[in-house]
Amino acid sequence: MVQVAILGFGVVGSGVAEVLATNESQIERKTDDLVRLKYILDVRDFPESPFADKIVHDFSIIENDPDVSIVVETIGGARAALEFTRRALLAGKSVVTSNKELVAEHGCELLKLAAEQGVSYLFEASVGGGIPIIRPLNQCLAANEIEEITGILNGTTNYILTRMIRAGLSFDVALKEAQQNGYAEQDPTADIEGYDACRKICILASLAFGRHVYPRQVPTEGITGVTLADIAYAESCGRKIKLLGRAIRQADGRVCAYVAPHLVSEENPLSGVEDVFNAIAVRGNAIGDVMFYGRGAGKLPTASAVVADVIDAARHRDAKKRMVWEEGGDDVTTSPDSLKSPWYLRGQGVCARFPTAEVLHRTDAPEEEQAVLTAPMSQTELEKALAGIQPVSQFRVLE
Amino acid sequence: MVQVAILGFGVVGSGVAEVLATNESQIERKTDDLVRLKYILDVRDFPESPFADKIVHDFSIIENDPDVSIVVETIGGARAALEFTRRALLAGKSVVTSNKELVAEHGCELLKLAAEQGVSYLFEASVGGGIPIIRPLNQCLAANEIEEITGILNGTTNYILTRMIRAGLSFDVALKEAQQNGYAEQDPTADIEGYDACRKICILASLAFGRHVYPRQVPTEGITGVTLADIAYAESCGRKIKLLGRAIRQADGRVCAYVAPHLVSEENPLSGVEDVFNAIAVRGNAIGDVMFYGRGAGKLPTASAVVADVIDAARHRDAKKRMVWEEGGDDVTTSPDSLKSPWYLRGQGVCARFPTAEVLHRTDAPEEEQAVLTAPMSQTELEKALAGIQPVSQFRVLE
Numbered sequence: 001m002v003q004v005a006i007l008g009f010g011v012v013g014s015g016v017a018e019v020l021a022t023n024e025s026q027i028e029r030k031t032d033d034l035v036r037l038k039y040i041l042d043v044r045d046f047p048e049s050p051f052a053d054k055i056v057h058d059f060s061i062i063e064n065d066p067d068v069s070i071v072v073e074t075i076g077g078a079r080a081a082l083e084f085t086r087r088a089l090l091a092g093k094s095v096v097t098s099n100k101e102l103v104a105e106h107g108c109e110l111l112k113l114a115a116e117q118g119v120s121y122l123f124e125a126s127v128g129g130g131i132p133i134i135r136p137l138n139q140c141l142a143a144n145e146i147e148e149i150t151g152i153l154n155g156t157t158n159y160i161l162t163r164m165i166r167a168g169l170s171f172d173v174a175l176k177e178a179q180q181n182g183y184a185e186q187d188p189t190a191d192i193e194g195y196d197a198c199r200k201i202c203i204l205a206s207l208a209f210g211r212h213v214y215p216r217q218v219p220t221e222g223i224t225g226v227t228l229a230d231i232a233y234a235e236s237c238g239r240k241i242k243l244l245g246r247a248i249r250q251a252d253g254r255v256c257a258y259v260a261p262h263l264v265s266e267e268n269p270l271s272g273v274e275d276v277f278n279a280i281a282v283r284g285n286a287i288g289d290v291m292f293y294g295r296g297a298g299k300l301p302t303a304s305a306v307v308a309d310v311i312d313a314a315r316h317r318d319a320k321k322r323m324v325w326e327e328g329g330d331d332v333t334t335s336p337d338s339l340k341s342p343w344y345l346r347g348q349g350v351c352a353r354f355p356t357a358e359v360l361h362r363t364d365a366p367e368e369e370q371a372v373l374t375a376p377m378s379q380t381e382l383e384k385a386l387a388g389i390q391p392v393s394q395f396r397v398l399e
Numbered sequence: 400m401v402q403v404a405i406l407g408f409g410v411v412g413s414g415v416a417e418v419l420a421t422n423e424s425q426i427e428r429k430t431d432d433l434v435r436l437k438y439i440l441d442v443r444d445f446p447e448s449p450f451a452d453k454i455v456h457d458f459s460i461i462e463n464d465p466d467v468s469i470v471v472e473t474i475g476g477a478r479a480a481l482e483f484t485r486r487a488l489l490a491g492k493s494v495v496t497s498n499k500e501l502v503a504e505h506g507c508e509l510l511k512l513a514a515e516q517g518v519s520y521l522f523e524a525s526v527g528g529g530i531p532i533i534r535p536l537n538q539c540l541a542a543n544e545i546e547e548i549t550g551i552l553n554g555t556t557n558y559i560l561t562r563m564i565r566a567g568l569s570f571d572v573a574l575k576e577a578q579q580n581g582y583a584e585q586d587p588t589a590d591i592e593g594y595d596a597c598r599k600i601c602i603l604a605s606l607a608f609g610r611h612v613y614p615r616q617v618p619t620e621g622i623t624g625v626t627l628a629d630i631a632y633a634e635s636c637g638r639k640i641k642l643l644g645r646a647i648r649q650a651d652g653r654v655c656a657y658v659a660p661h662l663v664s665e666e667n668p669l670s671g672v673e674d675v676f677n678a679i680a681v682r683g684n685a686i687g688d689v690m691f692y693g694r695g696a697g698k699l700p701t702a703s704a705v706v707a708d709v710i711d712a713a714r715h716r717d718a719k720k721r722m723v724w725e726e727g728g729d730d731v732t733t734s735p736d737s738l739k740s741p742w743y744l745r746g747q748g749v750c751a752r753f754p755t756a757e758v759l760h761r762t763d764a765p766e767e768e769q770a771v772l773t774a775p776m777s778q779t780e781l782e783k784a785l786a787g788i789q790p791v792s793q794f795r796v797l798e
Binding site (some may be wrong): 135 | 414703
């Protein structure tokens with residue numbers, strides 16, 4: 001029998017308890033063993049919960065119980081979660097998490113610790129909610145040199161942009177609606193400023209390219225600067241505005257990673273990814289383009305990814321896990337400044353600065369407003385050509 | 400060192416040899432071991448090939464060489480491929496294949512044989528070309544009861560339908576173009592009649608639902624009956640015609656599996672899958688809807704999936720593989736006749752038979768032509784309501 005402890009009885013933690021209970025026979029068939037929940041660590045009590053008798057308040061009970069071989073960390077953040085993860089691994093337990101912040105900041109250290117202890121550290125649920133992406137990247141694409149990853153990695157911002165595009169809501173109104181529907185937190189900063197997408201592209205880039213990419217190395221721009229005017233101009237040229245996290249392998253082996261809004265052609269399948277859905281496009285040197293699509297968040301999808309990792313940890317207790325990447329450093333990444341792409345520019349005077357650019361139009365535009373799509377150029381070249389003028393909006397166009 | 404033999408030096412087999420050579424260091428990093436090609440079995444010689452020195456003509460050389468631990472079968476068909484696969488497994492070698500016909504007809508037997516011998520039988524490349532789908536279905540979705548699989552599983556027919564929709568080509572002209580571009584075989588029967596998609600949905604259904612579903616249990620209709628008139632009517636109601644393979648778990652535990660053209664709403668991401676791309680949508684009870692998308696065929700994408708399996712077999716030589724399903728039988732499947740869906744009907748008199756149905760229009764329709772979308776009903780109910788009239792076209796609408 002495999003005994004499991006869950007740390008944190010919030011949305012994801014309670015979903016994991018539910019999925020373990022609901023799909024018990026399915027899980028037993030897959031593991032050839034019984035998987036049973038023994039403890040749930042939380043500061044609160046949950047007297048009404050069917051899992052009330054599992055609740056404990058002291059991590060050392062779990063740490064010191066040799067029967068617990070798998071710890072599910074759904075606390076979030078990088079403080080208590082980091083301490084408990086380290087202690088669980090040191091106690092010889094595998095750890096499964098949905099905590100993208102912890103993996104993005106400390107993944108290399110924790111994977112190394114897990115390898116030293118002969119246990120697993122698994123985090124399928126940290127990127128793309130329920131979408132299988134970490135394992136396919138690590139295993140199915142093992143035969144490929146990965147060239148590029150481009151993804152819609154945050155469901156909240158994709159919902160807001162979809163509502164702006166489809167219903168003509170302003171950013172503020174769409175954000176409020178997302179909050180009312182439970183798709184955005186009361187403090188939406190991590191989503192709308194792109195920090196959440198940044199953590200996820202860090203995890204994907206580290207795994208795909210083999211060295212840790214830290215959030216501080218990834219220039220990140222959110223969607224607060226996207227207006228209905230920009231959405232109308234994008235539509236006028238057959239494109240949609242999407243917040244993308246990207247990681248591209250450069251010829252010198254460095255990784256160019258960044259998060260920013262892009263204009264995406266309606267021919268590109270990423271443009272059709274709407275509402276809270278996520279999609280991750282991966283390009284490999286043999287496989288070409290593949291895309292993974294599904295709900296990027298939500299209690300049960302995320303819990304389902306966590307439980308898949310629990311099953312994996314239960315099945316491979318004696319087998320070496322090879323998911324690992326090397327420590328990072330300043331030589332891992334390169335600035336996106338030198339990455340060439342066409343640019344969408346909106347503001348006074350942009351037509352004069354880019355006389356050969358494609359001029360865009362929208363109805364009801366103020367008389368002095370101008371918008372263009374430039375030829376492909378780097379950010380450095382763009383800034384030189386702008387020669388001091390500052391567009392109101394300036395987004396890359398995904399090629 | 401892990402030594403590999405390839406059976407059949409055709410498109411996929413030569414691609415596997417190339418990917419093994421090109422991505423040697425990547426593969427070594429993933430396996431912690433050297434993976435080397437030792438033999439290629441083919442009836443022909445290839446004096447100009449860089450792999451000419453690996454060619455052998457007698458399978459028993461491979462069978463009797465204890466250094467060969469992995470055999471890659473890319474012969475196709477279910478005759479020599481079946482014999483060599485059995486003999487390789489019996490000789491204690493893992494077998495990796497892209498051969499959907501063999502897996503669809505003999506998967507249960509070969510998986511059982513592999514398990515008895517303590518080796519692996521892997522077939523990621525048999526469905527969706529390079530798209531990772533078999534492994535995610537088996538592993539990542541292990542925490543879910545799978546409810547439904549619906550996929551665009553054949554690139555050739557999707558290319559033909561895309562050209563009919565986008566360029567207004569007739570079926571015959573689009574087929575000819577596909578043949579000229581190398582997307583369709585000279586004898587296109589297996590693709591256009593839906594047999595290829597049928598084999599793939601059999602493999603997916605067997606894996607997802609745990610018992611072998613045989614092609615003869617899966618009613619299969621190809622795309623030869625799809626006309627430009629049908630495509631125009633579909634477009635008039637915001638839909639595209641796609642050939643879908645479906646497997647749906649019914650309340651009684653049986654599997655309803657079939658292959659047929661469907662009208663798919665433009666809101667559904669499957670409708671945006673164009674050209675030779677494939678996409679497989681999976682619904683699980685916890686994960687909700689996920690979709691896997693990529694090139695469904697082609698030398699390097701398929702080879703990349705084969706090599707990923709080779710890496711997997713090399714890494715898990717001592718670990719038990721659990722991919723397995725039980726023998727099939729008449730109690731596994733149920734007829735799609737009782738599956739309710741709206742129907743698209745084109746022909747004389749359909750408006751009178753379905754007075755409450757949505758009437759469709761297209762330009763330049765012959766005067767007596769009628770087309771409707773009915774309310775959801777089973778095929779049995781539909782036939783009763785038709786009361787003897789025979790529509791020219793009759794396709795389900797995907798809900």
